[in-house]
Amino acid sequence: MLQTSICGITLNSPFILGSGPLSYGAKGMIRAARAGAGAVVTKTIRDTPAENPFPHMVSAGTGTMINAEKWSDFPGEQWIEKEIPEAKRAGVTVIASIGHTEAEVLHWAGKADRAGADMIELVSYSEPDMIPMVAAARKLTDKPILVKLSPNWRDPLTCAKKSIELGADGLTAMDSVGPVLRIDIRTGKPLVGGPFGHGWLTGGAIKPIVLRHIAELAAQTDKPIIGLGGVMNPEDSVEMLMAGAHAVGICTAPIMKGISYIGKLCTGLETLMKELGASQVSELTGMALPFLTGQENTKAFSFTFAASKCRTCMRCVTVCPYESRTLDAETMNMELDHGTCRYCGMCASVCPTKALTIMTS
Template sequence: MDLTVQLKGLTLKNPLIVTAGEHGRDGETIAKVAGFGPGAITTKTIAGMAVPDPRPCYATMRGGFMNCVMGAVIGADQWFSREIAIAKNGGVPVIANLAGTNPAEAADLARRAEEAGADIIELPTHCPHFAENLEAQFPGLQLPPPEIYDPEPLYQTVKAVRQAVSLPIIVKLSAIYHHATLDWVKAGIDAGMDAVEVADTLGPVMAINIETGQPKMGGPRGFGAISGGALKPLTLRMVFEIAQAYDIPVIGSGGIESWRDAVEYFMAGASMIGACTAGHLRGPAAYRSIVDGLAKYLESHHTTLAEIKGLTLRRVEERKTKGWQEITQPIPPTVIVEKCTACKLCQPACIYEAIKVEETAVIDPVKCYGCNLCVDICPQRAIESPYYK
């Protein structure tokens, strides 16, 4: 199964990128994780100055993960004199994720990353807890938090980096830009980016230990950022919106835990996918299982990445042509009695009291609201949706 993808003349053996996180913390780790099959690996954010992480810095939450780590704890000098060269021993392209405090510094870091042998430059846009934690470590620094309304600083940064390097440039949008995704993407395109990654974590967020009353994250107020499954519906929509509007490669990232999530991102229009939290929670073998599962899915469905890419964009077009944009009439679903095990999960989940389970689930067509929750909730897939066939 051919899973190769191209990015501005660079071939990746498959579309899975390990996005910036602890598996990109140094050259040795990157070279090791390369053995778990991803198409490319990203460094943690490289900045001029190395900054330690607040502790504690990780927690799980329903459907997701929370962190308050900073960028790489190794500074730019070491990355460019040593770590990138070691990372390249892994034999997969290395994406140097870097952040300057202004466009000129970002351009300088990018130029040094190119000289050090990085294959791709990535520019992150916003880290929800960074400014507050940095201020706590360096009181009086008063670094302004990154702009979240005006894409102009992004435009200026990408333009400066574009002039400094010939490597492909990925702009990594934060999920915080979800309200104006297309404006930020346009700024990146106008300035010369080659691909957009959507998205970085969302925040600031918090979680509290109810025994101590303490925030679960370290730092002044215990703020952090969400990643993992909870992020996916938002980032998937952002990918869809970009693919609908622009002809630019989109890297879908946010809650990719299995090949199923990956397939959704391709269908929404992604050209590549990224995973971070899955590797944090399950180890680097998670990357291989996503790639292998994707290959198996494509084989068993006799299809290719190119064919599934943007399928949902085409399906949404179909809604227009078939007069399906708003179906407001309830249509009751069908219970496949041979599959129903009478487990009763659907009965309390039907807030319209339309389902009664005796030997099998029975749906009252008069009370049924047509919401489809029972279809979704049934573990046996014994209730069939009547919509959008």
């Protein structure tokens, strides 16, 4: 049920471990594949091993992280001679992440291909650098090339289109959001040790940013998209697919919840697919796109209230800016002042049990 394919390569599950600390080497990649990842992206391979500031990974609230971690701290040759071949021998579908300049693509793309990588993912901090990287990689490999887009760029959509013209086979969307800053109020010092305390935001907080980009990309290209950014549970993965992704990247979720969480994402997605009546992942891809038009929804909605589901938490009452909603916790009588209610929808959106819902036409 979870089997899918990206650029002609079959994946046993749509979950792809994004480039990051869990794919630090063969051992990490094999562990992720055994936990249920359909493919694994290596930590980014560059000319020189990274030296990271301290600390460089912190939790920044529920399901969200800030990191100042650079690329791989292994030398490139180690990836070519040991890490990629070892993961391949263990049966892992390996995507080699190569950054961040044309010169480095010239050094590593052909070698990664010959080492056995199934696909090449190109990543760069700078938008103008990506275009020559794609052109260089296309000359060096016939394997599928994925271009990793950044939400921090001025125009990722144009970069995606140019990359496809130059021969890119698919897109990974997206990289971390930043730079961002958090401060430890006990010391006044930044939470991560990068220059200016800058770090990059990942996990739940970035999902809406990424979803918006995925939908834009999916509306403009038929190339496969790995939706990466903020997927923390099975519901998030369905949202990512519905926005137009063909596979779902994960990085922060298995860091924060442990590698075995990839298996839970797989079983959770299967359960949700059954509920939604989907027998294949591809049936969910792009489901939301017909609803994402330039038209504003001007049709009013109505509320439904199922008292049997209500736990009288009163959140619907508390969040109403207009004091339009009241609930008598004893009689379970819910009242709405239609004269003052603006039908903003906030009350139903915070209901934890879906006792209060909205019905749109």
